Amino acid sequence: MELDTALLSRLQFAFTVSFHIIFPSITIGLATLIAIWEGLWLKTHDPRYLQLAKFWIKPFAITFGMGVVSGIVLSYEFGTNFSKFSDIVGPVLGPLMAYEVLTAFFLEAGFLGVMLFGWQRVGRKLHFFSTVVVAIGTWISAFWIIVANSWMQTPQGHIIVDGQFHVEDWFEVIFNPSMPYRLSHMLLASFITATFVVAGVCAYYLLKKQHTEFAKKGLSMTMWIALVLTPLQALVGDHHGLNVKEHQPTKLAAMEGIWPAKEEHVPLLLFAMPNMETESNDYELGIPSLGSLILTHTFDGAVQGLKAVPPEDRPNVPLVFWSFRVMVGLGFGMIGLAVLALWLRKRGSLFSNKPFLTALALFTPSGVISVLAGWYVVEVGRQPWLVYNLVRTSEVVSPLPAERVLFTLIGFVVIYTLLLGVYLYFMRKLIKKGPPSMAHLEEQLIGMKAPGYALAWVKNLKHEEGVK
Amino acid sequence: MDLVLFYFLILGFAVLMYVLLDGFDLGVGILYPWFDQTGERDHLMRSISHVWDGNETWLVFGGVVLFAAFPAAYAGILSTFYLPIILMLFALIFRGVAFEYRFKADRSRPYWDFAFSAGSATAAFCQGLILGSIVQGVNVNHIQLDSWYWLSPFAILTGFSVMAGYALLGASYLYMKSRGRIQQHAAHLAKRLLLGVMVAMLIVSLWTVLSSDDIRERWFADGNFLYLSPLPLLSALFAVLAWKGLSDTIHEIRPFWYVAGIFTLGFAGLVVSLFPYLIPNQLTIWDAAAPDSSLKFLVVGIAIFIPLILAYTLWGYRVFAGKVEDYQEGY
Numbered sequence: 001m002e003l004d005t006a007l008l009s010r011l012q013f014a015f016t017v018s019f020h021i022i023f024p025s026i027t028i029g030l031a032t033l034i035a036i037w038e039g040l041w042l043k044t045h046d047p048r049y050l051q052l053a054k055f056w057i058k059p060f061a062i063t064f065g066m067g068v069v070s071g072i073v074l075s076y077e078f079g080t081n082f083s084k085f086s087d088i089v090g091p092v093l094g095p096l097m098a099y100e101v102l103t104a105f106f107l108e109a110g111f112l113g114v115m116l117f118g119w120q121r122v123g124r125k126l127h128f129f130s131t132v133v134v135a136i137g138t139w140i141s142a143f144w145i146i147v148a149n150s151w152m153q154t155p156q157g158h159i160i161v162d163g164q165f166h167v168e169d170w171f172e173v174i175f176n177p178s179m180p181y182r183l184s185h186m187l188l189a190s191f192i193t194a195t196f197v198v199a200g201v202c203a204y205y206l207l208k209k210q211h212t213e214f215a216k217k218g219l220s221m222t223m224w225i226a227l228v229l230t231p232l233q234a235l236v237g238d239h240h241g242l243n244v245k246e247h248q249p250t251k252l253a254a255m256e257g258i259w260p261a262k263e264e265h266v267p268l269l270l271f272a273m274p275n276m277e278t279e280s281n282d283y284e285l286g287i288p289s290l291g292s293l294i295l296t297h298t299f300d301g302a303v304q305g306l307k308a309v310p311p312e313d314r315p316n317v318p319l320v321f322w323s324f325r326v327m328v329g330l331g332f333g334m335i336g337l338a339v340l341a342l343w344l345r346k347r348g349s350l351f352s353n354k355p356f357l358t359a360l361a362l363f364t365p366s367g368v369i370s371v372l373a374g375w376y377v378v379e380v381g382r383q384p385w386l387v388y389n390l391v392r393t394s395e396v397v398s399p400l401p402a403e404r405v406l407f408t409l410i411g412f413v414v415i416y417t418l419l420l421g422v423y424l425y426f427m428r429k430l431i432k433k434g435p436p437s438m439a440h441l442e443e444q445l446i447g448m449k450a451p452g453y454a455l456a457w458v459k460n461l462k463h464e465e466g467v468k
Numbered sequence: 469m470d471l472v473l474f475y476f477l478i479l480g481f482a483v484l485m486y487v488l489l490d491g492f493d494l495g496v497g498i499l500y501p502w503f504d505q506t507g508e509r510d511h512l513m514r515s516i517s518h519v520w521d522g523n524e525t526w527l528v529f530g531g532v533v534l535f536a537a538f539p540a541a542y543a544g545i546l547s548t549f550y551l552p553i554i555l556m557l558f559a560l561i562f563r564g565v566a567f568e569y570r571f572k573a574d575r576s577r578p579y580w581d582f583a584f585s586a587g588s589a590t591a592a593f594c595q596g597l598i599l600g601s602i603v604q605g606v607n608v609n610h611i612q613l614d615s616w617y618w619l620s621p622f623a624i625l626t627g628f629s630v631m632a633g634y635a636l637l638g639a640s641y642l643y644m645k646s647r648g649r650i651q652q653h654a655a656h657l658a659k660r661l662l663l664g665v666m667v668a669m670l671i672v673s674l675w676t677v678l679s680s681d682d683i684r685e686r687w688f689a690d691g692n693f694l695y696l697s698p699l700p701l702l703s704a705l706f707a708v709l710a711w712k713g714l715s716d717t718i719h720e721i722r723p724f725w726y727v728a729g730i731f732t733l734g735f736a737g738l739v740v741s742l743f744p745y746l747i748p749n750q751l752t753i754w755d756a757a758a759p760d761s762s763l764k765f766l767v768v769g770i771a772i773f774i775p776l777i778l779a780y781t782l783w784g785y786r787v788f789a790g791k792v793e794d795y796q797e798g799y
Contacts, residue, residue, distance in 0.1 A: 062568045068521055069564035073557045075531050079546025080553055086546070090539020091762040098532040098766050101525065102773040109525045110780045113518035114787055121787050164539075166759045398547040408554045415558060419565060426572055 003402035006394045009081040012409045014379070016073050018372060019416045023067030025371040028142055028187065029194025030060045031135035038128050047441060048217050053131075055214070055435035056198065059427055061116055066423055068109075070416075081405070085386060085396035092158055092165045092173060093148050100144035108137035119444065139187065146186055150179035152387050153378070154247045165387075177247055181240040182378070188233045189374065193367025195222045195229065196334060200364025201431055203357040214435050216351050219360075223341035223350070230335040237331070238294070244381075245295055248388060249304040250313065251381035254320040256291055257281050258305040266291030266303050274317040279307060315383040323376035330370040337363060471767065472757045475537035476744075478770060482533055484735050486526035488637070488728050493520045495638020497563055497588025498631060500581060502657060508650055509581060510571075515645045515792040517567050522781060524560070536766055538756035541746040549598050549618055556594035563587030589631060596630025597623045603676060603738065605748035622675060629668040633731065636661040640724040643714065645792050655714045658723065662714070666707050669734060673700075676741065682749070683741045696740060703733045 034053050041049035075097065078086045114122060114130040122130070151157075157172025158165045167173055199222040205215035245252045253259075257274045258266060259281070267286035275282050292301040306314050337360060344350040351357075386393045436444075493516045503512055534542040546553055566584035573580055600623035639658035643651055677684045687693055710726035713719040744752045757763070 062572075065521075065565060065568035068524070069561040072524065072528055072560060075528050075535075076546060076553055076557060079531075079535065079542045080550050081547075083543035083547035086535060087539050087543040090535050090542060091758040094532060094536025094539055094542075094758065095762050095766040095769075098529075098536040099769050101529045101532050102769050102777070105525045105528060106522065106773075106777045106781070109522035110777065110784050112521055113784050117518045118787055161759070164759075167761045167765070170761075170765050398543075398550070400547065400550055404550060408551070411554070411558060415561060419561070422565070422569060426569055429572065 003406060005400055005402045005405055006397040008402055008405040008409055009397050009400070010393060012405060012412060013077055013081060015409070015416070016070065016077060016412055017379075018375070019420070020067065020070040020074060021371060021375055022368050023063050023070065024138065024142070025190050025193045025368060026197060027060060027064045027067055027194075028138040028190035029192070029367075030056060030063065030197070031131070031138050032191060033194055033198060034060060035128075035131045035135040038131050042124065042128055047438060048214065050441060050445075051214055051435050051438065052218055054441065057116065058430050059197075062423065062426055062430075064108075064112065066419065073412075081398050081400070082386075082396055083398040085391065088164045088391070088396070089152075089387060090164075092151060092167055096144055096148045096151070096174075100141055100148075104137045104141035104144065108134050108141065111137070142187055142190070143183060146183045147174050147176075147179055149378070150182050151176050153182075153382055154178040155387050155390060160390075178240075178243055181236070181243045184236050185233070185240050185374075186371075188229055188236060189367065189371050192226065192229050192233060192334065193371055195225050196360075196363050196367045197365075198222045199226065200361050203360035204364075204431070205434070206351055207354065207357050207361060211434050212351075219351065220345075223338060223345070226334065226338035227342055230331070230338045234331060234335060237328075241295070245303065248381070250306065250309050251315065251320065251377075252295070253304060253306045253308075254315050254317045254381055255324040255377060256295070256303070257284075257317065257321045258291075258303055259307055260305045261308040262302050263305050264292065264300045264302045265289045266295065266301075268294065269321075272321065274321050276311075276314070276317055279311075313384060315381050320377055320381045323373040323380070327370045327373040327377065330366045330373070334363065334366060334370075471760065471763045472537075472753050474767065475533065475757070475763060476753045478774075479530065479533050479537065480735070480739060482526055482530040484732060486523070486530055487735065488731055489523035489526060490520070491634045491731065492516070492637040492641040492724075493523050494563070494588040494592045495634035495636065496642060497584050497638070498592060498635040499638050499642070499654075499657060500585035500588070503650065503653065505649070511646065511650055511792055512642065513567065513570060513584070515642065518788055519785065520564070520567060522784065524564070527560075537758055537763060538746060538753065539758055541751055541756040544747060544751065545598075545602070549601065552594045552597050552618060556591050556598075559587045559590035559594065561587070563591060588634075592631040592634045593627040596627035599630065599738075600624075600626030600672075602747065603742065605680070605750075622679075625668070625675070626672060629665070629672055632661055632664050632668060636665050637724070637727055637731070640710070640714070640727045644721050644724050647791055647793060651717065651720070655717075658714050658727075659711060662707060662710060662727075665730075666704075669703070669730075673737070680741075680748075686741060696737075699733050699737045699740070703730050706730045706733070 034056055037049045037053040037056075040046070041053065078093075111130040111133040114127065115134050118127055118130065151173055154177045156176050157167060157169040159168050160166070198218055202215040202219035202222065205211045206219065241252070241255075244255070254274075256266065257269050257272045259279050265288065267284075267288045268290035269281070269284060269286040271283065271285040272281035273283050289299045292299055292303065295301060295303055306317065337356075340356060341350060344353050344356055382388055384392055384394065386396060496512050496516050500509060500512065503509055531542075534545075562583040564587075566580045566587065570577060570580035570584065597618060601618040601620065603626070604620060604622050636658060639654045639661055642654035643658060646654060677687060687696060706726040706729045710723040710730070713722035713726065742748060744754070746753055746756050
C-alpha cells in the first residue's frame with residue numbers, strides 16, 4: 001500500500017489533539033471548582049471545603065501536567081506537519097495564539113507553582129488569589145483557542161494577498177459568527193465534565209462507604225451544579241446547532257444524516273448507517289418532522305442536505321453522524337441524572353440510592369467522552385476544508401516523506417497510550433488513597449498560621465465524632 | 469523603529485529567556501545520574517518543580533512569536549527539522565510528566581528518574597542539533613524535506629555543547645539552592661562543566677568562522693572585531709569569576725549569574741553572526757515577516773503583557789526564595 005503523507009499527518013494531528021483535549025476539558029472546570037471550594041472555606045471556615053480543595057488539587061495537578069506536555073506538541077505541529085498552512089494563515093492564527101500564551105499560559109504557569117506548593121509560603125488570601133488566577137487563566141486560554149478554531153470554521157475579517165491571509169479587521173476575526181456559541185458550549189462542557197468527574201468519585205466513595213461526610217458534601221454540591229448547567233448546555237447546544245445550519249450547512253447535514261439537496265419535513269434520526277457510496281442512509285429509524293422542528297422550529301422547514309455539494313466537498317458522514325449522537329445521548333443522560341438527583345434529594349435518599357450512585361460512578365468519564373465526540377463533530381464536520389470553503393486540508397500538508405510521518409505517528413501512539421495508562425493508574429491511586437484526614441489538615445493549618453480557623457475546626461471535629 | 473526589527477528582538481528575548489530558564493531545569497535533569505544518594509534526587513526535583521512549567525512556556529512563546537511574526541520561517545524551519553523537533557517534543561513529554569508522577573510513585577520511581585534525566589538530556593541535545601544546523605545553513609527547501617543534512621558533525625557537536633551548557637546552568641543553580649554535600653558536589657561538577665563549555669564555545673566559534681565566509685567577514689572585516697571583541701573577552705572574564713565563586717560558598721549566588729552572562733554573550737554572538745537572516749542566506753527577517761496588520765495587533769499585547777509576566781514570574785521566584793531544604797511539604 002502506498003503511504004499517504006497527507007492522511008498520516010491528519011491522523012497524527014487528530015490523534016495528538018484528541019489526546020490533549022481530554023486534559024484541559026477537565027482542568028478548566030476543576031480549577032474553577034477548587035477556587036470555589038477554597039473561597040467557601042475562607043468565607044465559612046468550614047474545613048470540609050478545604051478538604052475538598054486539598055483532595056482535588058492532586059488530580060488537578062497531574063491532569064494539568066498532562067495538558068501542558070501534550071499542548072506543547074500542538075503549538076509546533078502546525079509547522080512540522082502543515083507547513084504551507086502555517087505560512088498562509090500564520091498572520092491570522094499566529095497572533096491569536098501568541099495572545100493565548102501571553103494572557104493565559106504564562107498566567108497559569110506563573111501562579112500554578114504557588115497554588116500547588118505555596119500553601120505554607122504565602123498568606124491564605126494570596127493563595128486563594130493564586131487559585132482564582134489559575135482558574136481564570138484556563139478560561140482565557142479556552143477563549144483564544146476557540147477564537148482561532150472558530151475563525152477556521154466561519155472565517156471573516158481577512159483578505160487574501162498573494163495566497164496569504166491578511167487581516168483587515170481583527171474585531172471581525174475574533175468575534176466571528178460561530179465564536180460566541182462555540183465558546184459558551186465549550187466552557188459549559190468543561191464545567192460539566194469536571195462536575196461529573198467529582199460527582200462520580202464521590203458516588204464511588206458512598207458506594208464503598210468510605211469518606212462519607214466528604215463525599216456527601218461533594219456530591220450534593222456537584223448535583224446542584226449539574227442541575228443548572230446540563231439543561232443550560234442543551235439550550236446553548238441547540239443555538240450552536242442553528243448557527244452551524246446557517247454557516248456550515250454541509251456539516252449540519254452530516255450531523256443529521258440528510259442526503260437530499262433540499263429536504264422538508266426532516267425526520268429526527270435515532271438510528272441510521274449513513275452510506276457515502278449510495279448517498280443515502282441504511283437501516284434508517286427516525287421520528288418524522290421532528291428534525292425540522294428542532295432545526296427550523298417549524299414542522300416543514302427545509303434544510304440543505306449533503307447532495308447540495310459535490311462528493312469531494314463532503315466530510316466523513318458516518319463519523320460526524322455518530323459522534324453527534326454519542327454527544328447528545330450522553331448529554332441527555334447527564335440531564336437525566338441531575339434531575340433524578342433532585343428527586344432523590346427530596347426523598348432523602350440521594351446518598352444511599354445504590355442504582356443512582358452506580359450510574360453516577362459509571363458516568364465519571366461521560367463529560368470527557370462527550371467533549372471528544374463533540375470535537376469530532378466540529379472538526380471532521382469541517383472537512384475537507386481546513387479553513388471552511390477556502391483552504392483544503394490536503395493542499396497544505398508539509399511534503400514530508402511518508403515513512404517519517406508514520407514513524408512519528410507510531411511514536412505518538414505508543415507514548416500517549418503509555419501515558420494514558422499511567423495517568424489512569426495514578427488517578428486511581430489518588431482516589432484509593434482518599435482525601436487528607438482532618439487531623440492532617442489541622443497540622444498543615446498550623447503551618448499556615450491561620451489561628452482564626454481553630455474554633456471552627458474544633459466544632460467540626462466534635463460534630464463529626466458525634467455523627468460517628 | 470521598524471516593527472520587523474522589534475519582533476526580531478522579541479523573538480531573541482524569548483529564546484534567551486527559554487535557554488536561561490528551562491536551561492537550568494533541563495540541566496538539573498541532565499545531572500541526575502551524578503546524584504544518587506538518598507534524598508538527593510528528591511532534592512533536585514523539588515528545586516525546580518514549582519518553576520519548570522513557567523520556564524517551558526517560553527519555548528511555546530518563542531514558537532508562537534515565530535508563527536505570528538515570521539510565518540514563513542516557522543513553516544520552513546519546523547518542517548525541515550521535523551524529526552529533531554518531534555524527538556525534542558517526545559523528550560519534553562517524558563521530562564514533564566516525570567515531575568507529576570515521580571513523587572507519587574513507589575515501585576516505578578527508577579523509571580521516572582530515567583524518564584526525567586534521559587528526557588532532559590535528549591531535549592537539550594535536539595535543541596543544540598537544530599541550532600547547529602541553522603548556523604551551518606541548511607537548505608530549507610520544500611522539495612528536500614527528506615534529506616538528513618541536519619545530522620552533521622557540526623550539529624552533533626553543538627548538540628553536545630548545548631547539553632553541557634545546560635548542565636552547567638543546572639549545576640550553578642543547585643550550587644545556589646542547596647547546602648552541604650549537594651552544594652559541594654554541584655560546585656565540583658560545575659567547575660568541570662565550565663571548562664568543557666568554554667572549550668566547546670571556542671571550537672564552535674572557530675569552526676563557524678572558518679567554514680562560513682559570510683560569518684568570517686561579519687566578525688573580521690573592517691576592524692569589526694575591535695567592536696565585537698567585548699563578547700569573547702567578557703565571556704572569558706565571567707568564566708574566571710564563575711570559577712572563583714564556585715570555589716567559595718560565600719559567593720554561592722554569583723556563579724549562576726556569571727554563567728547566565730556567558731550564555732547571553734554567546735547568544736549575542738550568534739545573533740551578530742546570523743543577522744538579518746532567520747535561515748542563513750535564504751530568509752531574512754523582512755522576507756519572512758507577517759503583514760503589518762498582524763504585527764501591529766500583537767505589539768499591543770506584547771507591550772502590556774511582557775512586563776506583567778516578568779513581574780509575576782519574579783514574584784513566583786521570590787515566594788520560593790532560599791534553599792530547597794526550607795520549602796515545606798507541597799500540595
